[in-house]
């Protein structure tokens with residue numbers, strides 16, 4: 001099901017992302033980069049990276065001596081990402097690898113930073129994926145999870161529900177001619193664990209100093225954890 | 229979220245500046261891939277600047293808000309002191325006077341301060357691309373005149389306020405005089421109380 005959804009939305013993914021979030025996803029991603037601590041020479045994995053928004057920025061930050069891996073389970077998304085980044089002239093320090101977050105194809109202790117933006121909610125076994133991320137991070141490395149979450153503002157929550165289940169699928173139908181995929185996206189957001197639950201899951205997987213910050217009233221949360 | 233939005237605006241403005249003033253990018257070459265963080269204690273805000281150099285022929289930098297990581301150079305100060313940094317020679321004085329705390333690479337801070345202090349933007353040249361030569365020259369000349377007029381008004385305002393304060397000081401009672409007056413009043417009150425006691429004692433006789 002997840003694979004079908006992303007095959008179907010890949011081509012229009014970037015346009016829909018800007019439309020659906022009114023461009024705010026760019027600010028959420030900025031905050032993720034600001035909290036990533038990515039430096040020159042780092043080896044970074046943009047997991048479930050899709051069309052590579054974060055990869056593009058990380059490739060500038062790590063420089064020629066570093067490396068960014070754009071990892072995604074879906075080859076259509078990877079292809080769109082690769083074409084976009086090549087058009088932007090980002091070549092040389094980026095690798096494109098098809099992978100499943102639940103079984104990362106890297107040796108133990110080999111990455112400095114892992115980010116997973118709007119991807120964890122689509123992963124079937126989230127605990128397994130978090131353990132896999134912990135395993136491949138170097139000691140001192142960190143994981144950042146950017147994901148839809150729960151807002152405790154009642155008015156905002158109602159507005160957001162109406163938007164997700166009514167406006168979003170209509171937009172999906174009009175722009176991408178695919179209301180089903182966008183209905184699935186809205187439902188997957190509801191199923192995703194809330195802030196505290198995800199924090200506990202990260203701790204359970206071994207992450208230390210796990211913390212989170214709410215963005216846009218908790219509609220989105222940025223979780224961060226370290227491996228020491 | 230507002231800080232993130234502001235940093236996005238700042239980043240894009242700085243990139244435009246870097247691309248329009250190649251001399252600035254040359255000056256910042258030594259700071260490439262280094263992070264300068266600035267904590268403003270009065271605003272409880274830590275921002276950081278990371279210049280990554282040229283990418284595909286364009287100068288690129290990152291501006292972060294709410295920065296929490298280790299930086300190559302970390303300055304802790306207040307907003308007003310930060311303005312004094314536009315003169316690079318003030319850096320060591322400000323540190324000595326403990327108005328500014330600097331951790332890490334002093335040269336990085338000096339490079340940034342020097343690069344921005346030496347900036348001489350040719351606004352007419354940049355605006356002429358959008359407005360044409362004559363309107364751009366006219367606009368810049370008008371702005372320059374307005375700036376000078378503003379500066380002269382500010383000068384007059386400052387002088388007037390200083391004069392007013394001095395005049396006020398001349399007629400105002402000095403704190404020492406107030407203290408002396410209080411002491412005298414207290415002594416007088418004590419003498420009065422003593423006198424009252426004596427009158428009472430005499431009238432009882």
Ligand SMILES: C[S@@+](CC[C@H](N)C(=O)[O-])C[C@H]1O[C@@H](n2cnc3c(N)ncnc32)[C@H](O)[C@@H]1O
Pocket residue numbers: 002006017047048049050051052053071072073074077099100101102116117118119122123124
């Ligand atoms: C909503 S997109 C996010 C793309 C990008 N990170 C962004 O923020 O724009 C979710 C991505 O997660 C990928 N994905 C879903 N399950 C995955 C898994 N188990 N392992 C790796 N990627 C997965 C999908 O193929 C899709 O590209």
